[in-house]
Structures are given as C-alpha cells and as structure tokens.
Amino acid sequence: MKVILRNPRREVDVAGNRRVKEILRELDIIPETVLVICGDDLVTADQVVREGDTIELRPVMSGGGASSR
Amino acid sequence: MKCRKCGEPAVLELRRHNAAFCAPDFLEFFRNQVREAIRKHRMFTRDETVLVAVSGGKDSLALWDVLIDDGYRTTGLYLDLGIFEYSVESKAKCEKFAAARGVPLTVSAVRDEVGAPVPVIKDVTRRPPCSGCGLSKRYLMNKVALEQGMLVVATGHNLDDEAATLFGSVMHWRTDALPRQSPALASTHPKLVRRVKPLYRLSERETAAFAFLRKIDYIVEECPFAKGATSITHKEILSRMEDASPGAKHNFLFGFLDRARPAFERAEALVLNECARCGQVTTGTICAFCKLADQVKRRVVS
Ligand code: SF4
Numbered sequence: 150m151k152v153i154l155r156n157p158r159r160e161v162d163v164a165g166n167r168r169v170k171e172i173l174r175e176l177d178i179i180p181e182t183v184l185v186i187c188g189d190d191l192v193t194a195d196q197v198v199r200e201g202d203t204i205e206l207r208p209v210m211s212g213g214g215a216s217s218r
Numbered sequence: 219m220k221c222r223k224c225g226e227p228a229v230l231e232l233r234r235h236n237a238a239f240c241a242p243d244f245l246e247f248f249r250n251q252v253r254e255a256i257r258k259h260r261m262f263t264r265d266e267t268v269l270v271a272v273s274g275g276k277d278s279l280a281l282w283d284v285l286i287d288d289g290y291r292t293t294g295l296y297l298d299l300g301i302f303e304y305s306v307e308s309k310a311k312c313e314k315f316a317a318a319r320g321v322p323l324t325v326s327a328v329r330d331e332v333g334a335p336v337p338v339i340k341d342v343t344r345r346p347p348c349s350g351c352g353l354s355k356r357y358l359m360n361k362v363a364l365e366q367g368m369l370v371v372a373t374g375h376n377l378d379d380e381a382a383t384l385f386g387s388v389m390h391w392r393t394d395a396l397p398r399q400s401p402a403l404a405s406t407h408p409k410l411v412r413r414v415k416p417l418y419r420l421s422e423r424e425t426a427a428f429a430f431l432r433k434i435d436y437i438v439e440e441c442p443f444a445k446g447a448t449s450i451t452h453k454e455i456l457s458r459m460e461d462a463s464p465g466a467k468h469n470f471l472f473g474f475l476d477r478a479r480p481a482f483e484r485a486e487a488l489v490l491n492e493c494a495r496c497g498q499v500t501t502g503t504i505c506a507f508c509k510l511a512d513q514v515k516r517r518v519v520s
C-alpha cells in the first residue's frame with residue numbers, strides 16, 4: 150500500500166495487508182500524533198489496510214509560539 | 219472498533235476517554251466539550267459578538283465552525299503576519315471559510331501595524347520569530363476587539379497547546395506565567411478585553427478529526443518558523459507520555475487548573491497603566507508593542 154506522509158510531503162510503500170497499528174509502529178509514529186485518513190474516511194488503529202489502498206498519515210501537531218492558531 | 223454511543227463502526231478512538239465514536243457521535247461529543255467549556259467558565263453569552271482569532275489552521279477554524287453552528291454572533295480576525303507563502307495561503311483559507319458561511323472577517327496586517335512583517339521583525343530584534351509574532355498577535359487582537367466594540371476574543375488553543383505551555387512554564391518555574399494560564403482570562407482593565415479558549419478540553423488530534431470530518435479546508439502546512447520552537451519539543455515529549463499512559467496530558471493540565479493554579483495567583487495585583495504612546499494597557503509607561511515598533515522603525519529606516 151501507499152502511505153502518504155506530510156510536512157514535508159512524501160510517500161512510502163508498505164507491503165501486504167496490515168493493521169493501522171502495525172503500520173504506525175513500523176514507521177515509528179506515535180498514534181496520538183496523526184490522523185489516519187483513507188479516502189473520505191478516518192480509520193482506527195485496529196483496521197486493516199489492504200495492499201492496493203492509499204492512506205494518509207496527517208500530523209495533528211500545530212504551532213510554535215503563542216496565540217491564535 | 220464500535221461507537222460507544224450507537225454501536226456503528228467507529229472512525230476515531232479516544233483512548234483517554236476509553237471510547238471510540240462514529241462520525242456523527244464524535245461531532246456531537248466535540249460540540250458538547252466546547253459547550254461545557256463556555257458554560258463552565260462563562261466565556262461569553264449569545265448577546266455579545268465574539269471576535270474569533272483565526273489562523274487558517276484546523277483549531278481556530280473548527281472553533282469558528284462550532285460557534286457559528288451554535289448560533290453565536292461572531293466576527294473572524296485574521297492577522298496577516300507576512301510570513302511568505304504560509305501567510306498568503308492561510309489568509310485565503312480564512313477568506314474562503316468566511317465567504318462560504320456568510321460571516322464577517324477582519325484582516326489586520328502586522329506589516330501595517332508594526333512597520334514590518336514577522337520575518338523582518340525577527341532579523342531586527344535578533345530574537346526568535348515567535349517572540350515578536352506572539353507579542354504582536356496578543357496586542358492586535360485586543361486592539362481590534364476594542365476598535366470594533368467587542369468585549370471578548372476567542373482563540374483556538376487546544377488541550378495540547380495548553381499542556382505544552384504549562385510544561386514550559388513549569389520546566390523554568392515561570393511562576394509569573396502560571397496564574398495567567400487559564401481557559402478564560404477576565405478583563406482586569408477597561409481597555410483589556412476578555413480572552414477565552416473554548417477548545418481547551420479537546421486535544422489537537424480531536425480538533426484535526428473534527429476539521430476533517432466537517433470538511434473544513436484548513437492549512438495543513440505549518441508556519442516555517444514553527445520547526446524547532448521549544449513548544450513543539452514539549453508537545454513531542456507530552457505525546458510520548460500520553461502514548462504510554464492515556465490521559466496524562468489531560469491530568470497534567472486539569473490538575474493544574476483545579477488544584478495548583480490558585481496557589482500561584484499573586485496576592486498583590488499588578489498596577490496597570492495606559493501606554494503613553496498608544497493608550498493600550500501596560501505595566502510600564504510605554505508598552506512592549508510600541509517599543510517593538512520603535513525598534514523596527516529605527517532599523518528599517520536606517
Ligand atoms: S510559529 Fe511562531 S512565527 Fe509562526 S505563526 Fe506561530 S508564533 Fe508566529
């Protein structure tokens with residue numbers, strides 16, 4: 150499957166049908182720091198992503214300094 | 219994973235609440251957390267107009283979305299920081315959001331108010347960009363609110379922002395900063411408006427999920443100066459703690475607010491004056507913003 154990462158935008162390939170949880174572990178990403186997006190949907194850590202699918206791991210962390218964001 | 223409310227397949231797991239939700243029930247959970255924040259801290263009423271500081275990011279636009287849908291009277295405030303492509307794009311996102319919902323948006327440019335955009339202020343002052351930027355933002359929010367006759371400014375600070383700020387303050391024992399950290403800061407002077415943070419009960423993963431599910435077109439790219447900011451380092455540390463022990467961030471922040479913050483409130487109140495230059499509130503004679511603008515003018519002219 151294709152995994153899209155952001156900031157900076159890049160793509161990695163992960164082989165086989167895998168649980169989201171395992172993909173995150175393999176890429177060393179803390180689950181709390183990303184949304185896992187598949188098409189128009191969000192997917193939970195226990196869901197399986199299939200070989201041909203594309204998922205985006207969108208970071209949720211924002212900001213540097215103070216105030217409005 | 220199933221939704222805690224209705225048993226349908228879940229789209230988001232909230233480990234700190236030991237729950238998972240389907241999309242409609244998550245959106246309702248999110249709105250209820252905002253309502254609870256507004257109620258608990260009496261942030262504002264339906265009779266007032268709320269100035270919502272928007273950056274084009276997920277948090278502030280999610281906040282604005284909830285307030286509009288709940289029938290609050292709002293005006294958006296976009297502060298144009300002049301940070302290259304990031305500012306151009308984030309401004310466009312705010313304008314598009316406001317136009318689609320038919321709500322007013324005020325734009326104020328740091329370049330016009332200080333005399334130079336944030337990247338130039340950074341060079342002139344030789345201080346981290348976030349320092350001049352944060353100072354300008356706080357000042358301009360208050361100024362615009364006063365000019366437009368509004369008594370309250372709402373910002374999109376979430377649980378992670380607040381926990382990271384608290385962490386930073388505690389790491390350096392900035393005891394003067396601790397009492398000022400609150401979901402709602404009352405006005406302590408006629409020229410200081412109330413400042414509230416209705417998202418303080420929601421994590422940034424929750425605000426991102428809300429923005430995504432509501433199809434809010436927000437800017438995913440970060441301000442180029444955010445990289446390397448200490449608050450980001452603190453957020454990363456807190457996220458690791460949260461991963462190991464769900465609820466850690468929540469307990470850290472809420473424990474402080476409920477039990478520790480009162481102990482740091484200063485007995486003697488600060489004396490507040492009006493700046494001799496601009497009339498806004500300061501503890502000195504000339505406010506920090508006017509000093510910054512002076513410094514920029516001297517350097518940019520010479
Ligand atoms: S990261 Fe720093 S410079 Fe960028 S918008 Fe935030 S406070 Fe301003």
Ligand SMILES: [Zn+2]
Binds near residue numbers: 221241242243
């Ligand atoms: Zn449900």
Ligand SMILES: [Zn+2]
Binds near residue numbers: 498509
């Ligand atoms: Zn001043």
